Amino acid sequence: MLFLGDIFFICSLQYVIVSILNVRGVILSNKINFKAVLFDIDDTLFNSSLMSTTARRNAIRAFREAGIEIDEDKGYAILKKIVKKYGSNYGEHFNRFLEELEQKPHPKLIAAAVVAYHSTKLSLLRPFPDVVLTLLLLMKEMKIGIVSDGIQEKQWEKLNYLGLQHFFETVIINENETNQKPGTYGFQKALNELGIENSAEVIYVGNSINRDVVGANRMGLVSVLFDPNNKIDLDKLAGEEKPDYVIKRINEITKIVGIKQNKNPL
Numbered sequence: 001m002l003f004l005g006d007i008f009f010i011c012s013l014q015y016v017i018v019s020i021l022n023v024r025g026v027i028l029s030n031k032i033n034f035k036a037v038l039f040d041i042d043d044t045l046f047n048s049s050l051m052s053t054t055a056r057r058n059a060i061r062a063f064r065e066a067g068i069e070i071d072e073d074k075g076y077a078i079l080k081k082i083v084k085k086y087g088s089n090y091g092e093h094f095n096r097f098l099e100e101l102e103q104k105p106h107p108k109l110i111a112a113a114v115v116a117y118h119s120t121k122l123s124l125l126r127p128f129p130d131v132v133l134t135l136l137l138l139m140k141e142m143k144i145g146i147v148s149d150g151i152q153e154k155q156w157e158k159l160n161y162l163g164l165q166h167f168f169e170t171v172i173i174n175e176n177e178t179n180q181k182p183g184t185y186g187f188q189k190a191l192n193e194l195g196i197e198n199s200a201e202v203i204y205v206g207n208s209i210n211r212d213v214v215g216a217n218r219m220g221l222v223s224v225l226f227d228p229n230n231k232i233d234l235d236k237l238a239g240e241e242k243p244d245y246v247i248k249r250i251n252e253i254t255k256i257v258g259i260k261q262n263k264n265p266l
């Protein structure tokens, strides 16, 4: 039998849990029957920033080993500028890099940098901890999908390297800039493909305020910011920039949707 004190304690405990999880102050009932969880790819399913930074640094090291005299940090800064100028999907960053150093872009040098870059990239294209288990738990209960921006083949390549290419019921990759996040085009397309009308029954998880959170909020989805290193100052966010939830680990999604995880057998 429950006494008044117990009921009060349980209510206040529930209030604390809701306050911790819910950033926008919108009380999302536990009774929401979420129908789908959609994910961003880069820096949400895997550490894309670490991958590109390390791969570029290793390319500079390969140039140095091949005889190009350049300080590693200086070289990295030059390469970063070139990537910014030509875009990350441009095919001749290393040629432009050598030209910048007034060096002839000999194929032997370019090959050394390309091999260092790609082998690093491939070794770091691994899902964040608990991504695979979380997706497996979610897909038993609801639909899961991807809404991402970029070149379709490149994003599919990433899903293949991550070993996640068969997990999702819908994969929307917006190549055309006018359709990209925070536009709602990709979200709407995903909802259509999943046959879901009520966007409030769908969660979107991403790492970017301007693209992912704003886009999801505009679409009326439940927005979840993935911020593993506590980089985002929530107090500085206003209106549509505010996520409904902030998580540090991907498996926290299971709590939001109300899936109980078994205790770790280890």
Ligand SMILES: [Mg+2]
Binding pocket: 040, 041, 042, 043, 044, 206, 207, 208
């Ligand atoms: Mg991202």
